[in-house]
Amino acid sequence: MVFGIGTDIIEIQRVEEKLRRTKGLKKRIFTPREIAYCESKAKSAQHFAARFAAKEAFLKAIGTGWRGGYRFVDIEILNNEQGKPELLLQGKVKSFCEENGITGFHVSLSHIKELAKAVVVLEKH
Incomplete structure (x- = not known):
């Protein structure tokens, strides 16, 4: 069942x-692994912006925004071996998901010359 969608x-x-x-x-916004990934790219700003958008989209999907005292670095977006972006959580935001039965995390990132966007879908099982 879908818990929330954010973009x-x-x-x-x-x-x-x-x-x-x-x-x-x-x-304050990005983890060391996110920084290393983005800075390894020729157009690093696109990758930083897409990850920032994903963090915002995630908080929209859980329905709290930043009101929960969450930190940007507690929401990490890394690519798996196939290049697919994945959400990794820690701290208060991880606890929120555990308490609410959120176990499925889907993220899509896109960027063009001027804009970056992200969509996050959360599933509750």
Whole structure:
């Protein structure tokens, strides 16, 4: 059964500028593994923006937004061996999902020249 669906779209340039201007912001939003992945790409800003959008989409899917005291780094988006993005959770957001029986996590990322988007679907079993 679907627990929630979230989507987010963001301007890549906006994310790129914020990360460049705000000292320490990258480490507050992204995990070391996310940073390493994105920085290994020629157009790293697209990958950072898509992951940011996925974190926002996830919080929309659980229906709380940032009200639950969640941290960006507690929501990690990594690609599996086939290149498919996957959600990995920790901290309060992981506890929320466990308490609410959310066991299925699906994420889709896309980006074009100016925009990045993400869709997250959560399943409750």
